[in-house]
Amino acid sequence: MPEKAHYGLLKGKKGIVFGPLDESSIGWQIALHAYREGAQVALSNVATAIRFGKLQELSELCGNAPILICDASKNEEVDNTFRELKETMGSVDFIVHSIGMSQNIRKQVPYEELNYEWFMRTLDVSGISFHRLVAYALKNEALNDGASIVALSYIASQRNYWTYSDMGDAKSLLESIARSFGPRLAPRGIRINTISQSPTYTKAGSGIPGFEKMYDYSELMSPLGNASAEECAEYTMTILSDLTRKVTMQNLFHDGGYSSMGATIPMIKLAHEALHDKELAERVGLEGRHSSR
Template identity: 55%
Template sequence: MGEVRALAERLQAPMIPADATSVADLETVFTESTQALGGKIDFVLHSIGMSPNVRKKRTYDDLDYDLLSKTLDISAVSFHKMLQVAKKQDAIAEGGSIVALTYVASQRTFFGYNDMADAKSLLESIARSFGYIYGREKGVRINTISQSPTLTTAGSGIKGMDHLMDFADKMSPLGNATADDCADYCVTLFSDLTRKVTMQNLFHDGGFSSMGMSLRAMNQYSKSFEEFKDESGKIVYG
């Protein structure tokens, strides 16, 4: 488990490994977690995403559908499985908070994000649908955070990820939100300060999602054309 195991040892916290797509494994996770904690769980973070199609460099118009099913199961359906198991076990405390991480590609098209965009759309839909039921019956909040592009193990496989991160940073008035920034934002949603916030997709991206074009991005765009002008000043297209 690499760094996760090292972190668990440093915090002296039990680590319970599981396949997030396995209902049986998730049942074990919640059973053992409540036992270890001595009671119900106050908050849960779903931070899982992976596309075999992206890893195998399959383009969106040439997807392997068996791999697409795995993408959806790992990146989105696992969220529903987790919520369903938790609710059936009554493992989440009254007023508890559940958060999942998503990306703006669920709502807009980004080159190279591929079938992960479909998975994130499904993830957000699950948060809304389950959020209504869990909120009405148990007072449990369910939200998603649409984070800036962040270099993760899954994200590193997306074509042009470094360029995407640079573009987002130039477009965002506050710049990209880091992984540490995201962790801080998660804490606010886990706290009682947001006890009336549920079924929301909350953008945590430095303002990127509200932008059309920034000065920094426009300057970069103009500069790229300057590099392709001929001696007469006309733009040369390759």
């Protein structure tokens, strides 16, 4: 397949991407695309991810990008990371937050029985860490005027997705943090947004119980189909570039139209068939809703 076109959207810019792990991760694709669009990129993740992931490979693909070890849930580590970043690259033009985890989901704990210590950890790592990155970037004067800050979200921040559990709460917090920072950053022309991406087969995403069903359902409900990690990265380039310098405090849906759909004809037909098939209705948990008409 021929190499995709690149447009120099980030030529002369510098930035850091938090959370890339391997080629399946959205953070990985964003870092790679940013480099191909002309940016100088730094990479960051926790020590275990650096040890067991493929960040060295990504670094080489991004022109030997510096790798900074950072647990974004720890104040001191975030502070040190931005100090080191500034010493290594100077102040930056973009920050990407691609971080999320839930032990409750990993252990398949029902939402009504959440382990609260794990719940707080979910909120800290997946939501509050976004505030921490922005706050310490500002304290260390590591952000240039006109910079762009982006975090990755999911529609479960606004609608209930049963198995997404406490991550839905964390994504709601993430989006609220972006709105709260927006007017505070605006005097310097810095904008901050979240991108609500389709279900994506990443290491984190595929660990959600029933993820393949969520993915298939979203694919059927999205007029353009699910967006891939690579397509999300391409969209993110526009949000990091100067083309969107008046876009801020937004939750931007990148989901093939899923978020605007009520139903599709194939899904209506599928539900109709299921409701008229007693055995199938019982198998998928629709007992009592079977229609004999």
